[in-house]
Amino acid sequence: MIIISLLAFVISLNSPTDPVEKLVLSAANESDLNSESSATEQLRQEVRAKLGLDLPVFIISLGSFADCDTLYRIPERSHQGMLSSLTSQYGNWDEISKYYHDLVAYSKKIDGYKPDSVVAKNYSKNDLNELLNSSSLTLKNILEVSNDEQIEYAFNNLGEKFNKHHLLFDEVAGELSKLKGSYANIKETSSEWKTYIPALYWNGFKNQYFLWLFGDSERGRGGLIRGDFGNSYSDNKPVGEKMWEMFPYSFFLVIVSIILAYLISIPLWIYYAYKKDSLFDRVSSVIVFMLYSLPSFFVATWLLYQFANPDNLWWFPSNGVKNPDTFNKDWAWYSLDKIRHQAPYFVLPIISFSYSSFAFTSRIMRVSMVDVLSSDYIRTARAKGLSEKKVVLKHALRNGLLPIITMFSNVFPAAIGGSVILETIFGIPGMGSAVYEAILGLDIPMIIAVFTLTGFLTVIGYLFADILYAIVDPRISYNKK
Amino acid sequence: MIEEQLTYRQYAWKQFKKNRPALVSFYVLILLVFVAVFSPFLANDQPLYIEYKGESFYPAFRTFSDESAQDQVIDAQTGDTINFIFKEVDWRRVELESVWWPLVTYSPNQIDKYNRDYTNPNGEQRLRSATGEIIEMPSRLRHVMGTDKLGRDVASGLIHGTRISLLVGLVSMSIAVIVGLILGASAGYFGDFEIKLTRLQFWFGWLGLFLGYFYGFYVRGENMSLAFREGALDGTLSVLFGFVIWGLVVFIFSKVGKYLSVGSFLRKIVYLPLDSYVNRMIEVLNSLPIIIVIISLSSLVSGGSLWLLMVIIGLTGWTGVARLIRAEMLRIKQMEYIQASKVLGFSNFRIIVKHAVPNGLAPVFVTFAFGVASAILTESGLSFLGIGVPADVVTWGSLLSLGRAEFEAWWLVIYPGLAIFITITVYNLIGEGLRDALDPKHKK
Numbered sequence: 028m029i030i031i032s033l034l035a036f037v038i039s040l041n042s043p044t045d046p047v048e049k050l051v052l053s054a055a056n057e058s059d060l061n062s063e064s065s066a067t068e069q070l071r072q073e074v075r076a077k078l079g080l081d082l083p084v085f086i087i088s089l090g091s092f093a094d095c096d097t098l099y100r101i102p103e104r105s106h107q108g109m110l111s112s113l114t115s116q117y118g119n120w121d122e123i124s125k126y127y128h129d130l131v132a133y134s135k136k137i138d139g140y141k142p143d144s145v146v147a148k149n150y151s152k153n154d155l156n157e158l159l160n161s162s163s164l165t166l167k168n169i170l171e172v173s174n175d176e177q178i179e180y181a182f183n184n185l186g187e188k189f190n191k192h193h194l195l196f197d198e199v200a201g202e203l204s205k206l207k208g209s210y211a212n213i214k215e216t217s218s219e220w221k222t223y224i225p226a227l228y229w230n231g232f233k234n235q236y237f238l239w240l241f242g243d244s245e246r247g248r249g250g251l252i253r254g255d256f257g258n259s260y261s262d263n264k265p266v267g268e269k270m271w272e273m274f275p276y277s278f279f280l281v282i283v284s285i286i287l288a289y290l291i292s293i294p295l296w297i298y299y300a301y302k303k304d305s306l307f308d309r310v311s312s313v314i315v316f317m318l319y320s321l322p323s324f325f326v327a328t329w330l331l332y333q334f335a336n337p338d339n340l341w342w343f344p345s346n347g348v349k350n351p352d353t354f355n356k357d358w359a360w361y362s363l364d365k366i367r368h369q370a371p372y373f374v375l376p377i378i379s380f381s382y383s384s385f386a387f388t389s390r391i392m393r394v395s396m397v398d399v400l401s402s403d404y405i406r407t408a409r410a411k412g413l414s415e416k417k418v419v420l421k422h423a424l425r426n427g428l429l430p431i432i433t434m435f436s437n438v439f440p441a442a443i444g445g446s447v448i449l450e451t452i453f454g455i456p457g458m459g460s461a462v463y464e465a466i467l468g469l470d471i472p473m474i475i476a477v478f479t480l481t482g483f484l485t486v487i488g489y490l491f492a493d494i495l496y497a498i499v500d501p502r503i504s505y506n507k508k
Numbered sequence: 509m510i511e512e513q514l515t516y517r518q519y520a521w522k523q524f525k526k527n528r529p530a531l532v533s534f535y536v537l538i539l540l541v542f543v544a545v546f547s548p549f550l551a552n553d554q555p556l557y558i559e560y561k562g563e564s565f566y567p568a569f570r571t572f573s574d575e576s577a578q579d580q581v582i583d584a585q586t587g588d589t590i591n592f593i594f595k596e597v598d599w600r601r602v603e604l605e606s607v608w609w610p611l612v613t614y615s616p617n618q619i620d621k622y623n624r625d626y627t628n629p630n631g632e633q634r635l636r637s638a639t640g641e642i643i644e645m646p647s648r649l650r651h652v653m654g655t656d657k658l659g660r661d662v663a664s665g666l667i668h669g670t671r672i673s674l675l676v677g678l679v680s681m682s683i684a685v686i687v688g689l690i691l692g693a694s695a696g697y698f699g700d701f702e703i704k705l706t707r708l709q710f711w712f713g714w715l716g717l718f719l720g721y722f723y724g725f726y727v728r729g730e731n732m733s734l735a736f737r738e739g740a741l742d743g744t745l746s747v748l749f750g751f752v753i754w755g756l757v758v759f760i761f762s763k764v765g766k767y768l769s770v771g772s773f774l775r776k777i778v779y780l781p782l783d784s785y786v787n788r789m790i791e792v793l794n795s796l797p798i799i800i801v802i803i804s805l806s807s808l809v810s811g812g813s814l815w816l817l818m819v820i821i822g823l824t825g826w827t828g829v830a831r832l833i834r835a836e837m838l839r840i841k842q843m844e845y846i847q848a849s850k851v852l853g854f855s856n857f858r859i860i861v862k863h864a865v866p867n868g869l870a871p872v873f874v875t876f877a878f879g880v881a882s883a884i885l886t887e888s889g890l891s892f893l894g895i896g897v898p899a900d901v902v903t904w905g906s907l908l909s910l911g912r913a914e915f916e917a918w919w920l921v922i923y924p925g926l927a928i929f930i931t932i933t934v935y936n937l938i939g940e941g942l943r944d945a946l947d948p949k950h951k952k
Contacts (some may be wrong), residue, residue, distance in 0.1 A: 113648050325928065448893060462800055474800075481800070
């Protein structure tokens with residue numbers, strides 16, 4: 028579990044988007060879009076604090092001797108990337124930091140630059156705005172790129188612009204050359220050797236991972252161990268709540284399909300053992316084989332085409348699950364009407380879900396059956412003159428069941444993995460489709476929540492399998508002797 | 509009766525041949541490989557051979573080596589020189605003296621604007637003729653499996669998708685088998701109490717693990733992201749190179765640690781529990797919903813990349829191979845010939861590579877066949893969802909997902925579905941046949 032949580036955490040760190048931007052965007056959508064930039068800035072600060080992005084990542088961090096160990100304090104993620112890339116190229120943090128501060132200050136200055144009003148009269152208002160905007164954009168661009176050529180190009184670009192309109196920019200042009208000087212300084216005093224010396228930084232226990240795991244009341248985070256997965260990036264709702272809404276759908280489908288698959292395949296398997304090497308055996312083995320090779324998404328699409336098609340057989344709705352409350356609020360959860368209302372939405376999904384589980388189980392059963400029936404003790408049992416019924420039910424069945432029980436622990440992750448595709452096809456608002464959307468929208472807390480939950484379910488699956496083992500095989504005992 | 513003296517390999521092949529479905533599957537697989545290899549010449553909008561105004565050209569071959577190949581021809585009647593770029597000529601509309609078309613006369617991404625909006629394979633299909641009028645499609649040029657919304661040919665997409673499917677299955681399972689063999693064989697052979705290290709060496713090994721990561725990946729981070737910008741293959745190679753550096757650093761450090769071990773405390777022998785490490789890794793990987801892991805990893809690279817997808821599927825799929833070969837190794841380790849070679853003083857490396865692994869390889873072939881099938885299934889599932897595969901690459905899964913949008917277009921569901929089905933069945937049957945053939949227990 029710890030490893031899974033760490034893994035999920037690592038994946039979340041490497042996601043290419045900046046979570047702050049996403050959350051701020053979704054929060055801004057709720058209020059007014061044209062909020063003042065200072066308000067956005069403040070919001071950004073709050074979100075950063077809540078996500079703990081102003082903290083180091085882990086207790087310790089591995090880096091090079093040249094690195095700055097407090098890089099995470101810089102708010103913009105793109106700037107962080109630029110700085111770390113520059114450091115790994117030139118390895119002299121002091122100069123780079125000076126360059127960065129100069130650059131930020133300069134960029135702010137250009138942003139708020141009001142040219143001399145006498146000179147500004149020579150330009151039309153549009154031209155003036157255009158000039159100022161483009162130069163501030165160029166500077167913002169310099170703050171994000173680390174490639175030498177790109178930086179030089181942008182500087183030259185800016186310099187030319189300033190030369191051309193030197194009257195307009197005479198107050199700020201001087202500082203540009205200073206900035207260029209500090210960039211040249213980075214390259215001159217480059218100490219690349221420093222990047223080859225590893226260094227370990229101690230960050231203490233106030234770090235992102237601990238915040239994520241244990242929470243912090245000051246920041247309003249419960250932490251994973253208190254069941255707080257954080258807020259979804261897409262709509263800023265707590266992931267835990269969203270999970271509770273979706274979990275029943277997926278769990279219901281997975282459980283029903285697994286039970287159905289077992290219910291069908293175990294009797295089939297017994298019958299199969301009776302009729303070994305008959306025509307039935309050969310035909311059914313071919314069928315089982317074909318089932319196993321048919322991708323479940325193909326079966327699902329085909330089912331929809333056949334049975335949820337207005338031009339063909341329109342027996343079932345083609346997608347989604349309707350909330351029965353919108354239809355009639357007075358139904359109790361167990362009422363027959365409600366079940367009748369809900370059932371059509373679930374028929375096709377259940378068929379597809381249990382189909383894929385069934386193909387999986389019956390295949391493993393067939394293999395185990397061939398093994399068991401050709402083993403020596405079955406031959407002995409037959410030689411003793413036991414009836415075929417006894418041979419199959421008493422001797423073969425228990426041993427044949429072992430691989431299926433082993434499989435039980437893998438069924439949960441497999442079913443949830445499979446549900447990603449199937450739920451998307453049928454439009455069921457369960458965990459699978461949620462994970463699909465979360466991945467497309469890079470909604471990391473959601474992905475982590477699903478990861479953690481499946482890990483948990485797998486552990487339960489293992490437990491279940493172990494208990495069943497002990498029941499089926501008396502030789503297996505968990506008591507110490 | 510005279511018993512034939514057969515080597516194991518001959519015996520296995522003989523057994524395999526007795527299994528009719530497996531043998532047929534084997535031939536089908538050869539056919540699929542043929543289709544995959546020659547797909548540019550089986551489905552192309554450029555004819556294989558044309559005779560145009562008295563001269564012979566080979567457009568499909570010319571454009572295969574050079575996308576923007578061009579040529580010229582002199583019109584005998586007017587004496588004008590006509591320059592043309594092969595790719596830009598629609599040869600269907602040109603009057604040619606003689607023409608040899610490929611099997612399917614369309615390229616997978618070519619948009620046929622006269623047959624868009626899901627043209628039925630059996631229905632009416634239109635063509636703009638040389639004279640400019642819209643006529644009924646000649647039967648040789650028809651879309652035999654229909655088109656999608658934009659007017660792209662389904663048959664051509666299927667043929668080109670074969671290459672991607674087979675490649676994904678083969679490459680990803682090769683990666684999985686290599687990783688699984690290395691980890692599983694060493695875990696099984698060495699176990700928990702075989703590798704003896706001095707205490708300092710153990711510590712230095714861990715140190716090397718961190719430093720190797722540092723030099724292999726941290727320092728080269730810039731390079732790596734640059735390589736990924738160049739292309740996914742470059743990026744993958746760069747990552748692999750990082751792993752090589754990592755391994756080298758660990759090796760050097762453990763050697764240095766051994767050399768530096770002085771004093772009774774540092775020289776104390778500890779064991780490296782390799783088996784436990786590998787088993788824990790397998791357990792963790794197995795408890796994750798692999799498809800979700802694959803989806804989230806492949807979504808980290810924007811736009812998607814086939815090579816990355818193959819590597820990810822490979823790196824998450826090695827557990828089966830590792831478990832098998834580990835079990836085989838546990839068995840083989842006890843064999844007399846292994847003990848004999850130990851007595852002869854062979855190095856562990858030689859024993860594993862030359863004596864132990866080849867004898868445990870038979871079940872790996874079986875897993876390989878089944879693994880290829882499931883890798884193809886994973887890939888088609890992912891491209892069905894539109895994740896991890898670049899949008900301009902036509903695969904079986906992406907064709908199938910087009911069919912989901914329009915129920916009328918049954919040909920977009922049936923044909924790709926059948927293609928996936930056949931390929932997976934073929935691999936599974938071969939796997940089944942191999943298992944029966946390689947396992948003496950199933951001797952008939």
